[in-house]
Amino acid sequence: MKTIFRNTALIIFGATILYACGNEKSKSTPQPEPVQKVQPVASSGKYKKGDQVPNETVCMVNNAYMGKKQIEVPHDGKIYYGCCEMCVEKIPNDKSVREAIDPFNGKKVDKATAYIVMISDEGEVAYFENEENYKQFLAQNS
Secondary structure, eight states, X not given: OHHHHHHHHHHHHHHHHXXXXXXXXXXXXXXXXXXXXXXXXXXXXXXXXXOBOOGGGEETTTTEEOXXXXXXXXXXXXXXXXXXXXXXXXXXXOHHHHEEEOTTTOOEEETTTOEEEEOSTTXXXXXXXXXXXXXXXXXXXX
C-alpha cells in the first residue's frame, strides 16, 4: 500500500511540474520555449537519495533536483533558483516558495540558505536548517 501511495504521489508531483512550467504561456504575445524543460533528474549518477545537493541545482519552486545549474533569482539580498520563467516570476512574489519546513524540527527555513538533501531517486528534495538537523533527522528515523 505504501508503494502504491508513493508511486501515485510521484506521478502527481511529476505531472504538476510538467503542467506548471511546461504550459506557461503569455496571454498577449507568444513566448519562446522555456530555457529548460522541467524534468527532475531521476538517478543522476552524481547524487543519490540522501546526498546533499548544491542549492543552484534545485528548482526551489518545484522542490526538485534538476541536475544542472538553474536560473538565479536574486531577492532581498539572497539567491534563489528556478527552472523556468514561471518560477523566476513566482519566487520574488510568493514568500511560500522561498520557505520550507525543516523535517527535523518543524521550523521554517529559507531555501536560499538551507541544507538541501535529495530524498528520492526521482529528484525530490527536502530543506534542513543545517547539516546537524539532517543528521539528527536520519538518526531519529532509522
